[in-house]
Amino acid sequence: MADASPRVLLYILRRDVRLSDNPIFHAASANLLTTNTYTKPVYGSDTQIRNDAFIPDQDFPSFTHLLPVYIFPANQVEASGFIPDSTTKCPYPQAQSRVAGFWRTGPHRAKFMAEGAWDLKERLQRLGCGSDLQIRVGKPGDVVEDILQWYTDEKNAGRSTVDVAGIWLTAEEGKEEQEDEADVRRIAAERDLTLKVWADEKYYIDDRDLPLHDIADLPNVYTTYRKSLEPLRSRPRPSIPAPEQLPPSPPDIPPQKHPFEIPNSREGLVDALLRPLKEDPKHDLQFPPQFPPDTESSHPFSGGETTAHDRLAQLISGGAMSTYKATRNGMVGVDYSTKLSAFLAQVKRLRIDFMLVGYITARQIHWAMMDFEEGKGPGEIVSDYGKGENDGTAGVRRRPNDVEPESHYEQRPPRKRWKGVNESGGLGDTPERTREVFSRFRSGRTGIGLIDAANREVFLTGYTSNRARQNVASFLSNSSHLGIDWRVGAEWYEYILVDYDMASNWGNWQYVAGVGNDPRQGRVFNPVKQALDYDPQGKYIKAWVPELRQLSLTKSVAMSRQEIDEQKLMGLYQAWRLGDWEKDRLGLRGVEWVEWPLVKIQFSVSRGRGKGVSDGRIRGRGWRGRGRGGDRGKKRFEIEEKLGNVRIADEIGE
Template structure:
């Protein structure tokens, strides 16, 4: 039944193309309120940081422009998301509020509170599950379990799941008369400096990058995605995180390529969905070990600082960390190397690294960031929890000519990426063989139940 007014509450779906929330609202109502609430509650969580605030501000401005091109506009409110949504719904007479489903504890609490408040006022909340992931969390489950804990069997089922069709962007959006705050600026969201090389946010930029990616680089993804110097990944992750690009549309368009590169890329999209379904079933995995190893992590303040600053004395690790600080982004292989070095080589709690990544990554979200960190630390879903990535061996394999290292470590550009003890580049802060022995001993001790601190 078509209603007079519906409200489309934007969260992590800042786009007009293939947006189930906006599409359903326009389909089912004569007029639609496209609403974004600058949620003051989430600011207190520490999740809103300068890099993501800048990207968000870009994305909201771009979304507003796309809606205006269709005769509408983005309505912005500032405050508690529940209170502001209910206030706008009451002011405009919206009978239905549409929202994309989330998997974090925060998103779940928001949804439950909103449903309760709206129902008490005689209004309906409609949650659209297939908006943030291609396959909704919980749609695939093994027998007698609420989620898949291992990727490979999940991927087999995921590949055969009937993914919904791609929805068109609305031709027109008619918005009722309702007050709006100004579009937020980055500094008003999270004051502070941003990374100098931060990407531009918004759906327009996402679709430009997508067109370029599909036109050529995707075909070579399988053979080049781990080549650090080649910079051969899609760089679409920030746009997926903010919902500037639909994962469903990306999946359909990648599958249409039917190449080895496309198949490898689709597998990475499945990993993204896999982590979301894990977090949906185990929301405590954002902060607690998914599979406890009873680690007694080191509190190594100096080592942590050296790692954060890219001054460990291991060039490929330091290059990765400096790229993170400069761009607010790093390729997947660099993330694995940096995370393994912190958790396995330095034997530092994965939560320390995950927090640092969330402070800088423009694509940082709870599902992928936290669960990837747990995978590397061996407390997550990795079936080989004690594997250690040797940074020297990894550099030889994925940056054999030192191009990636020289790009991010100017002090090594004329030294063939070889550290000079007399120069400004530091000596290694840890011996790899000793560090591996320390980690192996600590894990063995933890597994046996003996409560001894690891060797320093």
């Protein structure tokens, strides 16, 4: 006779917090099929299933129940907010960064993660098969140990009949994640339990389809690698549909171990994550940015698989996906770029690949675009519907993503010297002064309009465009500007970004700071020139630096003809360049970031052979980058830069 004891499979979720395109949930659902407790779901006719990924094999333990557990890892997310009694000490060290001591997860991402976990909990509950997500906090090894020990104790005491059948989790290659995995592996071995670490099934292009035999064959340059994979449209494997049934949660569920308590609402979860951040004055700035009136966040989304798919549908049916190539360098509004990064980023990821995985997968985005290109599904009113790959969808497939493992950044030989926040970088700098400068940088009070707008935006919303990030990273790390240790900037971004991803963040910072795999060295962004190019009417700067909103940027040149006043524009880009009369009028006389900017960039726009400036970009001699040559003749301004012997970059990567 079959053993009637419930046999529970423990599934430790990491950054695979979604129901669809999730190989483990799919396999657990397939396990139901093999144990014939329910009828096989009928999937849409075009949906192929990744048979080779999840057909139960001999490694699969037999189980009757599934216990999905999502853990807020205590080394990355501050756990003390889950302790209701403020006199009890948290058993874990504070989750702070190594160089500058920031919290590793700031308020925007903490909220997004809580929302995402809660969304999955509700999605599982809505299946109506008794499945549910358990949320825990701690070191993953400790949480697994506690769960297993609790079942052993309960069984020994005759209070439960549940046996643990095995543990499943997905592989991750970050250093910390590998240590967690090693802990779980050891614990499973000590208890003679089956552990299955699932191979990564979630990349845009599956490992098995890469044209490489060995990681050593990987080109150093991203573009070379990407070209080796063209055409991208034919590459990804089908994604996996969401299961319609799962094994139920076990009858007995271990509680969260003392001293932590898990709130039983989404709001409670958000509060617990935010409490330590609110209570710690250390990261308070003297002048923290305030949300400007009438400015809207470019990233108004909540976390989770549900919102991710809503956003994807909206991008396709609203046409933004098709216009992506033309708009992706924008900075104002929700639709100039996809804003999918935060949904994708809830996974740590290491190797070079195209996109990240979390609440939604790159494959899912790809297949939604394929449907659109082939005239299936939503988007009928968009002109490109059914007409194959267009510039926009091709552009999304090609987003660059050259990354490097977090563990490597400290091992890189220092090719440059930077100012340090804890000790001098050996440049005659003092840490106190560097901290002061860095504090003004974070507050958006450097005096450089584009940088200040970007830093205020990211502080207030957790998001800023790729264009802005490139400028900010260059401004902080480059010796022509602030020359501060780029790792401090990367840690700040780790804290503040809603879409922080280890690989994308550290990889991009390395790249911009000139310590990455970049065939061209010595890139410096001139944020004034960049503002001219990408914010020619000052809309972005005015949105986030409201002190400058009343600055009129036009002048009359003839009856009823207005022209951009380049002197005023230069004043918007660097307020120290405003005349005293204008400063008085705007109430900016004596204001630190106006009168004493951290950097003065000598940059002028002088009339060339042509005349006037249109509402488009102003271009200068020697201009490189977007639309190279295409606008020649339309705008005739000459731009003089006096940044010394440095190369000015317009574009990073592609």
